[in-house]
Amino acid sequence: MWNYSFVFPSLMMMFTLLAFYFVRKRLPIHMNRTFLGILALQLWVIVFDLVSSRADEEYANYTSAWLYALNMVFFVLYIARVFWFYRFTLDIIDTDRRSLWARLSWLPFIASEAVCLSSFATGAMFSIQDGMYQRGPLYNLLYVCSLFYCGLSLVLLARHARNLKGHVLAEGIAYNVILLAGNVARFLFPQYLVMNTFCMIAILVIYLGFMNPDLYITDRGPAFNMRGFRTLLAELYRRKKYRILGFALQNYNHERSILGGDQMDEGITQINQYLSDAFPSLLPFYLRGGRFALLGKDSAPWEAVQREIHERFQQPWHTSNATLYLSVVFASVNSKANLPSADRIINNLVLAMENAKQSSSLWDDRDATNIQEVDQQVDILRSLEQALEQNRVEVFLQPVVDSRTRHIAAAEALARIRDAGGRIIPPGLFIPIAEKSGYINQLGEQVFEKTCAFIRDNDLAAMGLGWINVNLSPIQCMQRDLSQRFSAILERYGVKPEKIHLEITEQSMVDYSMLKRQIVSLQGSGFQFVLDDYGSGYSNLTRVKHYPFINIKLDMEVVWDFFNDRDSLLPTIIDGFRSMNLSITAEGIETPEMADVLTEIGSDYLQGFLFSKPLPLDEFVSKYGKDARA
Ligand code: C2E
Ligand code: MG
Ligand code: MG
Numbered sequence: 001m002w003n004y005s006f007v008f009p010s011l012m013m014m015f016t017l018l019a020f021y022f023v024r025k026r027l028p029i030h031m032n033r034t035f036l037g038i039l040a041l042q043l044w045v046i047v048f049d050l051v052s053s054r055a056d057e058e059y060a061n062y063t064s065a066w067l068y069a070l071n072m073v074f075f076v077l078y079i080a081r082v083f084w085f086y087r088f089t090l091d092i093i094d095t096d097r098r099s100l101w102a103r104l105s106w107l108p109f110i111a112s113e114a115v116c117l118s119s120f121a122t123g124a125m126f127s128i129q130d131g132m133y134q135r136g137p138l139y140n141l142l143y144v145c146s147l148f149y150c151g152l153s154l155v156l157l158a159r160h161a162r163n164l165k166g167h168v169l170a171e172g173i174a175y176n177v178i179l180l181a182g183n184v185a186r187f188l189f190p191q192y193l194v195m196n197t198f199c200m201i202a203i204l205v206i207y208l209g210f211m212n213p214d215l216y217i218t219d220r221g222p223a224f225n226m227r228g229f230r231t232l233l234a235e236l237y238r239r240k241k242y243r244i245l246g247f248a249l250q251n252y253n254h255e256r257s258i259l260g261g262d263q264m265d266e267g268i269t270q271i272n273q274y275l276s277d278a279f280p281s282l283l284p285f286y287l288r289g290g291r292f293a294l295l296g297k298d299s300a301p302w303e304a305v306q307r308e309i310h311e312r313f314q315q316p317w318h319t320s321n322a323t324l325y326l327s328v329v330f331a332s333v334n335s336k337a338n339l340p341s342a343d344r345i346i347n348n349l350v351l352a353m354e355n356a357k358q359s360s361s362l363w364d365d366r367d368a369t370n371i372q373e374v375d376q377q378v379d380i381l382r383s384l385e386q387a388l389e390q391n392r393v394e395v396f397l398q399p400v401v402d403s404r405t406r407h408i409a410a411a412e413a414l415a416r417i418r419d420a421g422g423r424i425i426p427p428g429l430f431i432p433i434a435e436k437s438g439y440i441n442q443l444g445e446q447v448f449e450k451t452c453a454f455i456r457d458n459d460l461a462a463m464g465l466g467w468i469n470v471n472l473s474p475i476q477c478m479q480r481d482l483s484q485r486f487s488a489i490l491e492r493y494g495v496k497p498e499k500i501h502l503e504i505t506e507q508s509m510v511d512y513s514m515l516k517r518q519i520v521s522l523q524g525s526g527f528q529f530v531l532d533d534y535g536s537g538y539s540n541l542t543r544v545k546h547y548p549f550i551n552i553k554l555d556m557e558v559v560w561d562f563f564n565d566r567d568s569l570l571p572t573i574i575d576g577f578r579s580m581n582l583s584i585t586a587e588g589i590e591t592p593e594m595a596d597v598l599t600e601i602g603s604d605y606l607q608g609f610l611f612s613k614p615l616p617l618d619e620f621v622s623k624y625g626k627d628a629r630a
Contacts, residue, residue, distance in 0.1 A: 002053045003192050010196040011046050017207060020041075024213035027228050030285070031091040035211045038088060041081040042203060042441055046196050048074040053193065056133040064128045071133060075116045075125060079145055081199065083109040085179060086149035088206065088218040093160040094234075098368055105152065112145045146183045150176045156592045171209035175202040220265055222274030223284040226346075229293065232283070233342035241298040243334040244345070245306060248353040249412050250327045252290025257479055259322060263535025266319035267326065274312065279305060287346075289385070289437075291353055298334055306330055329356035347378045354381070354437065379419065380430050384439055387417040393446040394418075396614035397452070399624070400469070400585060400607045403599040408624060412469040412503070412607065413451045414614045415443060435475050444476045448486060451500065452493035454617055460499065463624045469530060486526045497526030503553065504529060506537035516547065524550050530585075534558070534573075541576050552577050554603070556588030563594060574602040 018039065026032050052070040054210050055062050062070075086105070095102055115138055119125040124138040157164070157172045164172070182198025215230035219458070224232070249255065256264045262534055268286065275284040275294060282296040294305065309328070317324040331352030339345045354377075387393045393415055400410040417425050434440040451470050458465070476482060490497055502522065504515070519529055529546060530551040535558030544552070554570070562570040586598040589608030598606060615623065 001057050001191065004050070004053075006192055006194050006197045007046060007050055010200045013200050013204075014039075014046065014375055017203065020179070021207070021211070021213065023197065025217055025222055025224070026213050027216050027224060027232050031088070031210065034088045034091050035148045037480050038081065038084045038203060038206070041077055041084055042196070042199055045074065045077045045081050045199075048077060049193055049196060052248065059128075059132050063132075065132055067128045067131070067133060071126055072120065073223035075119075075142070076113060078142065078195075079112050079116060080111065082146045082149050082179070084548055085175070085199075085202065086153050089156060089176070091170060092168055092210065093156055093164065095156075096238060108145060108148055110611065114431060114534065115141055143183055143187060146179065148181075150180045171205055174209075175205040178202045178205065184206060191353050192333060205462055216361070217273065218286040220286055221269035222276040223272035223286040223292070225285070226287050228288060228344050229285045229295075230346065232295070233345050233418070236494045237335070237339065237342060237345060241335045242295060243300065243302060244293050244295045244349055245302055246287075246291060246293045246330065246331045246333070246349045247309060247328045248331075248357055249290035250329060250357060251438060253441060254475075254478065255324075255326070256290075256438075256439050259324065261318050263322045263324065267317045267324045270317050270319070274307075278312075287350070287412075291350065293349065298336075302332070312524050315463075329353065331356050345431050347375055351378050352380075357436070377433065380425055380433055381437060383417055383419050383425060384430050384434055384437075388439060388446065391446065392417070393450070394442055394616065395447055395450045396616055397454075397468070397620040398607060398614035399612050399620075401611050403595070403606050406595075408464040408611075409605060410467050410469060410501070411465055412448055412614075413471070414445045415471075431473070435473055438475070440473045440475045441479055444471075444473055445485065445489070447471070447498075449489050449493075452489055452495045455495045455499050456493045458621060458625075463621070465624075467499050467528075469501045471532065472504050474504065477504075477515050483521040483525050486522065486527070498528065501530050501551070503529050503532040505532040506555075507536050519547060520579050533587075541573075541580070544577075544582075545580060549582060551583045551585055551605070553585040553607075557595070559586050559588050559598070563597075571601045578602055 021039070052067075052074045055067055055070050059067060090097065090102065104620075116125050119127065119136060121483050123134075123136045125136045125141060126139060127134050127136055153176045154173065157169060157176070161169055178198055182195045182202075185192075185198065186195040207505060216224050216231065218225040234481050259267075268290070269294065272284055272286055275282075275292065279294060279296075282294040282300065285295065286294040287293055312324060312328075313328050317326060333339070333349045333352065334346055337345075339348060394417070396414045397411040399408045400412060401407065402409040411579070415427055415431070417430055419425055431440070434443045448470055451468055457467065460468075479485070487497075490500075494527060504519070515541065524528065529547065529549050530553060531547070531549045532553045533555040534544075534552050535555040554574075558570065579586055583604040584602060585605040585607060586594075586603040587607050589595050589598065589606045589610045591610060594608070595606050595610055612623070
């Protein structure tokens with residue numbers, strides 16, 4: 001009577017999927033529980049489909065009570081499975097389950113189950129007559145029920161389409177359409193038991209689109225990732241009392257560049273393993289950038305947890321090739337803060353961690369409750385991370401002009417990144433954040449590399465450019481292999497080191513020995529050095545003498561001060577440098593008068609808005625490419 005050829009492959013697919021699903025860590029979210037319900041129902045529907053169909057075929061061997069019982073269980077589970085798929089749709093559109101209509105939508109399910117159960121007495125859906133299985137007059141209720149819930153799912157998806165991500169909408173529609181097709185196939189070819197296979201495909205769509213646990217765990221040990229964190233928080237923040245303890249590795253980016261990515265990743269894997277072993281009642285998350293979080297009930301012994309982690313970090317972490325000494329700072333957020341969205345919670349946590357990391361300036365004396373400022377800082381950090389990841393840091397060029405001829409002589413490369421809306425974020429905002437977060441190394445390297453590409457692709461001499469100045473942050477100088485890295489980039493682009501002058505700001509000349517060693521090493525590779533923003537720090541002439549600078553750039557403020565109050569200090573300083581054979585560049589030249597006066601008192605080069613603002617590379621080329629005059 002029945003053909004079982006579709007049932008066994010479905011069962012095998014089911015076991016494969018169960019194995020994949022259950023060996024991985026899963027998030028305790030509603031969607032997961034609903035999916036678990038679908039899996040359990042699917043498994044038992046297949047089993048009872050087999051058993052009851054077999055019993056119906058060999059009815060002579062079974063009593064009527066057995067036949068009733070087996071068929072009844074099958075139909076009850078079958079209806080429940082349809083209903084659970086519908087509940088999954090409710091999960092993905094994130095409706096309030098307690099709303100009136102969400103509750104009302106249970107009614108057709110309950111009514112269908114009631115009809116099914118009553119078949120024992122009424123024979124409505126099926127009956128056993130003369131010991132044989134027969135369809136009842138309301139048998140087609142099975143189809144009506146399926147059509148109703150799949151149809152309702154599609155209507156709901158359409159109504160929420162605007163708030164759903166494209167792939168969520170597409171996958172939601174896909175599994176409902178597959179279920180509808182399954183019903184048609186079952187109606188047309190009832191003897192093949194094909195519905196299970198269609199349900200299995202629908203389950204696969206859900207698994208691949210939403211429920212694959214790999215989507216929510218990091219590839220570094222047994223912890224959930226940022227997507228997992230956001231998904232869980234989105235469900236949690238309105239309903240439960242929770243607390244999150246975050247901690248961040250100090251100097252993560254710096255350590256990473258010294259140790260190498262592989263060693264650091266191994267270390268992170270170990271930390272995640274440790275968190276998952278040591279605190280089984282808390283959920284571990286790895287939020288990239290050396291940031292970790294543990295989430296649990298507000299009533300958990302959080303102080304003890306923090307102490308325990310702190311103590312563990314007093315010990316080193318052993319990876320295959322290195323021993324890592326890492327230190328951490330902590331931050332915490334709990335439900336009492338009443339933050340209005342998952343994103344806000346994450347922003348606050350990340351910011352609190354960054355805050356804790358900085359012993360100086362950046363976020364220290366700011367009021368962390370000033371939400372707008374908090375958001376702005378985190379937005380900049382995100383834009384920076386994105387620009388770096390996608391290699392989208394832009395380089396602008398500002399001409400440096402020869403003071404006597406007023407022809408362009410060189411240019412300064414200045415970094416730019418953009419916010420989510422495509423607007424430029426000024427370096428005054430993102431450079432300090434890049435320095436504090438350690439991203440300055442990557443940033444500096446991108447600017448350096450793009451400058452090299454520009455030199456390779458353009459004829460500098462034809463534009464009147466003798467060289468290009470690139471800013472070097474003191475933090476970059478802490479990279480031991482900086483000189484090798486820069487030399488490798490030069491080689492890759494076939495650029496000579498004389499074509500690049502490195503600017504170091506005076507304020508950074510604090511850690512004397514390290515900086516000097518680095519400068520000497522880079523000088524050995526052929527680079528030349530410029531002291532930037534002179535007058536903004538505390539250097540005296542003798543100290544400057546110990547460094548191999550070839551040019552001094554006067555800080556804009558110093559130049560402007562001179563025009564407010566013309567004392568003899570600036571001319572004296574300029575004379576001093578010239579007697580040391582150093583050339584002078586004056587920055588911030590905005591008027592012809594400033595240009596003339598600074599030329600007169602001995603400035604060799606001038607830079608400022610009078611000549612040009614920093615320009616995107618293509619604009620710079622079209623402005624200076626043909627005509628070399630500034
Ligand atoms: P800086 O190296 O002293 O660069 C000169 C800054 O002065 C630039 O600001 C430029 O736009 C501005 N400027 C030039 N002429 C005038 C003028 O006539 N009037 C006024 N009001 N401003 C003028 P920008 O591009 O905003 O850069 C600010 C600072 O950010 C730079 O100061 C530099 O310290 C830093 N920076 C920029 N790009 C990089 C980079 O790639 N790496 C590093 N480490 N720092 C960078
Ligand atoms: Mg500069
Ligand atoms: Mg400067």
